[in-house]
Amino acid sequence: MVRTQVTIVGAGPAGLLLSFLLRLEGVDVVVLESRSREYVRQRMRAGLCEQATVDLLHELGLGGRMAAEGLRHEGFSLRFDGEDHRIALTELTGRAVTIYGQQEIVKDLIDAHEAHGWPVEYEVSDVDLHDLDTERPRVTYRDSDGVAHELDCDAVAGCDGFHGISRPSAPVSELKVFDRIYPFAWLGILATAQPSSQELIYNHHERGFGLASMRSTEISRLYLQVPADEDINDWSDDRIWAELQTRFAVHGEAALNEGPIIVKSVTPMRSFVAEPMRFGRLFLAGDAAHIVPPTGAKGMNLAIADVRVLSRALTELVQHKRSELVDAYSDICLRRVWRAEHFSWFMTELLHIDPYGDDFSRRVQLSQLRYTASSRAASTSVAENYVGFPHD
Structure with missing residues (x-):
């Protein structure tokens, strides 16, 4: 059995960013990903970054390529009746968005991990979560060579998406799901x-x-x-x-x-939310906890907001034995999640033909x-x- 502080399941933008944030604070982390490194780097997803996402990546020193290659947008058009009507984002809010593909952010995070010598376990299988209702959960898995491993940790972060194993590992009796297809x-x-x-x-x-x-x-x-x-x-x-x-x-x-x-x-x-986003020492983030229709361009941005909150909470938990932030994690994130769910639903209903x-x-x-x-x-x-x- 190997001892670590936090096990992260999933190496998408949520899992990799959480790993980066925790390791900057000196937290021991193991990241488990079922896909290959090459697949993760090329996986095509969203491409619009909110201002807060851009600011965070720059703050962490991860925004160099984004600054060079990203496209800053200060507005967008609503087109109907054959005419364009511009929504002037920066004029109205003082903020903007940046077009920079999710896979590009993942590449930047992988490159940053490798530059620091921080490993990611790719092509793992048979991942299973145990003892989540205790202060020492365990994670078992097989590495890319098929060798069995067991991790003893303080917390598990489920960043493995809608179809991952993390959310189904939570007790069904404690999970409330809101879903619209x-x-x-x-x-x-x-x-x-x-x-x-x-x-x-x-x-x-x-x-x-x-x-x-x-x-x-x-x-x-x-x-x-x-x-x-x-x-x-x-x-x-x-x-x-x-x-x-x-x-x-x-x-x-x-x-x-x-x-x-x-x-x-x-x-x-679809629109989907699972509440709460914490079960004992299992913490869900990103698509593992919520899905929004892409009309509002919120999916990746929500995941990044989740892990920013979670990184602070887990650092306090494992380094200082303080639980106030982990206890508040789900409520803090769900306030933002439901705002994004509403906006994404609004834009979807506004623009699509039923x-x-x-x-x-x-x-x-x-x-x-x-x-x-x-x-x-x-x-x-x-x-x-x-x-x-x-x-x-």
């Missing part, structure tokens, strides 16, 4: 095409929602609302571009630059869009939620 999905593509706009466009169209985003000045990231059970094989590249052009047309004119499609996939939409909706619902949507675009108060509310709130 939406009757549509996003068909997303990466294309070698210059973005058609310097800022994101959130498009409300009678044929369904669309989003024009980017990963760089040369790579476009585009999305279409499709039925929840849509088969990606039914969508040729030509069909995708034709539908995108139809939905994003401004007064009937083509609105998007086209290019070769690199990646295409269909992503289901396949079961009626003409009344459509008129209400258009009324809200027009109000949001024309009212400084309504625009400020959207902008404030979009750029995110300070971690403190």
Whole structure:
């Protein structure tokens, strides 16, 4: 049996950032990841960073490549009725967002771990959590060579995502789940095409929602609302571009630059929260505890906010034997989680076409869009939620 202070399950942005924060404070950490190092570095996810996320990465000395390659955005467009209506984020809030892919943050965190000589255990299997209701939980697993190991620790951080083993390890009787599955999905593509706009466009169209985003000045990231059970094989590249052009047309004119499609996939939409986020010495963070529809661009940012709180709480627990912060961890995080859940739901309901909706619902949507675009108060509310709130 090996003794450590904190075992982290999962090496996505939440797990790696938590490891980095704890190790800076001198906390002993073991990170377990079921995937390979190469898979983790390339795993495509979100790409929008709130101001607080950007500030934290710079504060930790992890923002150099983001500063060089990230795209700072001071606004975005709501497009409806064939016209753009800009939400001026910085003018309204004094803050901005930055386009920088989640996989790029993961690369930066992996590189930082390796530069410090901090190991991550990749390609582990048979991970199991034990004695979580005691002050000395245990974690068993097999390494990449199939050798069995056992860890004795003070706390376990479940950062292994929605489908991981951490949340199912919590007692079912103590877990309350809030779940909403939406009757549509996003068909997303990466294309070698210059973005058609310097800022994101959130498009409300009678044929369904669309989003024009980017990963760089040369790579476009585009999305279409499709039925929840849509088969990606039914969508040729030509069909995708034709539908995108139809939905994003401004007064009937083509609105998007086209290019070769690199990646295409269909992503289901859901809202999900598990309460509480702590069970004994198990602490859930990120997608292990909550999922938001991507319309609000909150998923990765919520995970980073979670682990900033958790790193402080676990440092106090293992180094000073103080439990006030770990006792408050779930309540602190859930206040931010539910704010993000509401905003993501609001943006999803505002912009998508409900396949079961009626003409009344459509008129209400258009009324809200027009109000949001024309009212400084309504625009400020959207902008404030979009750029995110300070971690403190």
